[in-house]
Amino acid sequence: MSSLREKLKALEELQQIDLETNEVKAELEAVPGKRAEIDGRVLDARRAYDEEKARMEGNERERRQLESLLAMERDKVKKWEGRLGEIKTPREYAALSREIDIAKKANDTQSEQVRDLTAQAGDIQKALDAKGEALAEREEGAQTDAKALDEARAKAEERLRALDARRAEAAKAVDPALLAKYENIKKRRAGIAVAPVVGMTCRGCHRNIPPQLAITLQRANSIETCPNCHRIIYSSEAVNPPAASTA
Known part of the structure; x- marks a missing residue:
């Protein structure tokens, strides 16, 4: 079974593909x-x-x-x-x-x-x-x-x-229920259903999220939505952690 991080990464990839497709x-x-x-x-x-x-x-x-x-x-x-x-x-x-x-x-x-x-x-x-x-x-x-x-x-x-x-191929990696939610949000939010949170700011609406929600995103153990724009949000650092230094 895919971990939540993998599911979020699959959503992230799907969103990127859709944005490129729109372009x-x-x-x-x-x-x-x-x-x-x-x-x-x-x-x-x-x-x-x-x-x-x-x-x-x-x-x-x-x-x-x-x-x-x-x-x-x-x-x-x-x-x-x-x-x-x-x-x-x-x-x-x-x-x-x-x-x-x-x-x-x-x-x-x-x-x-x-x-x-x-x-x-x-x-x-x-x-x-x-x-x-x-x-x-x-x-x-x-x-x-x-x-x-x-x-x-x-x-x-x-x-x-x-x-x-x-x-x-990317859609196959996303749970059907999560994919349906993604598609529904995408229709309502100008083609952008998933947005990273950097610091405490949602990059979908460029507004700050509550501190407790930011902490929850860091754990990357649940699917959360932005309270402002209602897009699926995730912590960039948690989903794509920096590579460990080999020095």
Whole structure:
């Protein structure tokens, strides 16, 4: 039959395994969020690139429309200028000349707009190239980060399987009734059912226990609970006494 110290040590080991398991599970639970963060960085860079690309496409579309309209208007002016020699009356000549002047001024304005759009296109292209490079860097970095995340997840899953196997073995060393009590306290106390007492302080709730209880724990001949947090408590010195000096 196991001594009480052995039972407490078995509980201590079980608690440690459960704490490690919780840490690994937390790592695994964080994986989707980290993956979303990686994907989000790429998405932000792609969105910025697409917005700049849309600006370029809008600029090109507006320039083509203006250039097409300008070509049509210049052809019209040429035709009007060709008709000037055919006009017989001064009034008609003056009227057509006035229309030609108005059309030329409008064409000059459109030409200036085309030049402005061309200059803007150069600036947009520079921004587009920069954002394209940023997108490529983000995509490359995302591949590296995703690969590292996948490797970390695989290792965590392997550790979790090993911890599950260790827990199954450790649980065998704990009396069924004590194990049931442990599991019940663990559910109510944020996963920590067993806590050492150092000096007179429970490391579960960080509050002092009564002096008489501290003395009882030193004997390590009974299962006790903290009067404050109701966790199973034990004396670290009693359960894990320092090794005897060989000097």
